[in-house]
Amino acid sequence: MHKFPRINEYKALVYRVLLAYGFYSIVRILFFLYNAKLLKVDTASDFFALCYHGIAFDTTSIIYTNGLFILLSILPLKINAKKGFQKFLFYLYFATNLLAYATNFIDFIYYRYTFSRSTRASLDTLENEQNKGLLFFNFLINYWHVFLLFFITAILWVILYKRYKIKEDKPVSNPKYFGASIAVFLIIVTLCIGGIRGDFRKSTRPINLLDASRFVTNAAQADLVLNTPFAIIRTWSTNSFKKIDLLSKNEVDSLLVPIKHYANNPETKPNVVIFILESFAREYNGAFNKNTTIPNYEGYTPFVDSLAQHSLIFTNAYANGWKSIHGVSSVIAGIPSFKDAFTSSPYPKQKIESLVSTLKSEGYDTSFFHGAPNGSMGFLGFGNILGYDHYYGKTEYNNDADFDGVWGIWDEPFFQFFNKELTKKKQPFMATMFSVSSHEPYRIPERYEGKFPKGKVNINQCIGYTDYALKQFFKSAEKESWFKNTIFVMVADHGNTIAYDEYRKELNKNTVPILFYSPNEKYVGVNNDWAQQIDIYPTLLDMMGYQKPFRSWGRSLINEKQVPPFVVKYSANVFQYMSGDYVCTFDGKKIVGYYSKDDKNLEHNLIKQKTPEMDVIGQRCIAFIQDYMERIIDKRLETVR
Structure with missing residues (x-):
């Protein structure tokens, strides 16, 4: 009975991917040991349940990290099993995996200060530091044990990887070789797409950081479900949250009044039922x-x-x-959402x-x-x-x-x-x-x-x-x-x-x-x-x-009484602030337009005829976006009492 073509290669691929899962599990346990008091897991069964739910997030990270490695492992190149090609795959595998894996170790310590997994925003913060070398050296000296753990697990990973050797199969006919290769290729690609999305069922979107909170009894436990590569990957292109500094704090507070305190009605405790109706x-x-002036208008409610x-x-x-x-x-x-959703940003877990x-x-x-x-x-x-x-x-x-x-x-x-x-x-x-x-x-x-x-x-x-x-x-x-x-x-x-x-x-x-x-x-x-x-x-x-x-x-x-009626939203690639008789458009750096509220398609920019009323609306727009960005990024979404 003839063996299935390239069976040794496919076994090796499965083994190598499973190794990644194993080491992601190890680093999750280490992360917990370093931060157990913050993560607040009560029982062993709760811990293992959270680890189980973390597999979906590990899958996404592992497939993203190993995408090129998996692709080269399954392409029908007829040289895949040769020593030179396998050596190349070895270096590719560890160059990508260990880089991603190392970010988890950074969070052993960094988590104590941020109370969340590192994200793209964390990298952006580091980018602004002028003394990166000194910071790294101090981290190395102060937390040598973290580096030691990383190198121990990395060396163990390499040893285990090398234990499975690929032996070249006997040559088979080209139709059989390529036919089998294409069939396996399609199966693996399908599995990878499902793994990247985090859900093989019908779903509206790939899983993101927010989904980790589905499985927890307190918010901190979501960080045990997550892994740091996932947090960075999922926030890589969603961080349009940038601080701006165009107005003083006193100006912002007077224009926006971000802390409200009403005394208009006697205190009561009615029940509150809110229907948020889909579409x-x-x-x-x-x-x-x-x-409405719409001809032949019809309603359905x-x-x-x-x-x-x-x-x-x-x-x-x-x-x-x-x-x-x-x-x-x-x-x-x-909390509104503008260019990017607040809930899909690096900042909702606060x-x-x-x-x-x-x-x-x-x-x-x-x-x-x-x-x-x-x-x-x-x-x-x-x-x-x-x-x-x-x-x-x-x-x-x-x-x-x-x-x-x-x-x-x-x-x-x-x-x-x-x-x-x-x-x-x-x-x-x-x-x-x-x-x-x-x-x-x-x-x-x-x-x-x-x-x-x-x-x-x-x-x-x-x-x-x-x-x-x-x-x-x-x-x-x-x-x-x-x-x-x-x-x-x-x-x-x-x-x-x-x-x-x-x-x-x-x-x-x-x-x-x-x-x-x-x-x-x-x-x-x-x-x-x-x-x-x-x-x-x-x-x-x-x-x-x-x-x-x-x-x-x-x-x-x-x-x-303090703030006049207004609407703020993001559309047509600009912030739109509507108030009084005008609409102001702001690109995040400067006011780019003023329009009459009756100019429903925003066709006639009045910025050259700016009036005092328009100027105040523009200032309120800037104040809103400035305070919004600062409070979200600095994690000040509550009243300090």
Whole structure:
């Protein structure tokens, strides 16, 4: 019976890759031993569970690091098994692996000061140091034991690598050799692509730093799941976070007022329920388009439209980012995302003052609901960083009969589950519901086919279905004892498919509805001022009469006196700051344009006719970006009390 061509080469490749996994496991154990007090792992079973979850992150690092080595090992070159070629592979293997591996050892010590794995930002910081040689020498002297451990493990790795020798196979026919090689090549490439992404299932994005927080009971443990090469690789091209220094601190504080302290309302403790509705753009909501000039406009939200008659709504509101996770950080923590997502940057794993932390300090139970598989979209990881007490996903729902087959549990049954879980809770509670069904592939349950208008674009009937799910939720919730003592918020995470040209204009992109409803109808009306997702957090604290100062880049939409209405977002490769009658555009270094708020496509730059009002708006724009970058990079996302 003939052997499979190149079987010895493939065995050697598997052995060498498994060696990398073994040494990544060793360095994870050493990292823990150096930083056990900071990582706070209670039991051996917890430790091994975290190590197990780390395999996905190790896989990504190992494949990135060994990509060229793997490729050269499997190409049908007919010289792969020869001594000279194997010697070349040996040097390539260790040149790449040991360089990446060494970064883990640096974090044995550096972690004590940064409390996070080193990232691209860490390298950027080092780049600015003029005495790199002296710093390295001092590190070598002070932490000689770290270098010793590195060299011991490196030497052991080399010894083990050399133990498996490749013997040249007997020549086989070219068709058999190349046919087998191509088949194995395709299999290995497929596995490598899945390994780099970190998930072989349907997923919206490759795993990133945030996903490590899915598996932890406290935020620090995420760094045990991670490895340093992964942290550097995943943040290599996502660090657009750069400090700017164009205004003094006093100017920034006076223009922006980053620390809010309201005294407008008596202190109360209502329940807070926030619906972040997937892709539920302003365009689709009839109540938010009453003054539209769009010919033959159609909306698809009859229930939200009816609820709006008894609510405070904002018809000129914007998302502060472009993805679902951006919506969560903006709404719950008041942290917008600009060129790059805050949650995918090197900086999300820090103490963050948010609606979660402020309400927990007041005795609230906090929970996050999302009907998708647990951890989807990075919500579980970021939720753990924010400190939610409970996370409810597809796992907790525990009934795949209601699974839509792609994303998660259909909105209608999951919203009913939401209501039942809230009813079990002790008041006061704060709960966030992130919907699922208004998403591609834009399907609705079969039993509702034909019930909702197909509309003009693919998402319209899904919007109708989610609107119906909301109606059913409120029908059930209003019977519960907690309902009357609750403030409800509805907002979209971002926009989606556009039907009308009016919403394709630059200043109408990514507009969202914002609605506040309370059964006592304390807040009712229509507000056409500038509003945005990051305003929801301070508005709720103002409504509740929260008595302490707190960090917020947004403003209260009901009583704010210090900062006029504004919107800040990133689009068309510039920061856009909208306030009053104008829109300012800023490239990160200088103001590049001023436009009338009615110039929806930003076609007529007024910078040469700059007025005092424009100048103030420009200063506020710079103040916002300057403070945003400083607080995120310096890890000052909470009020210092």
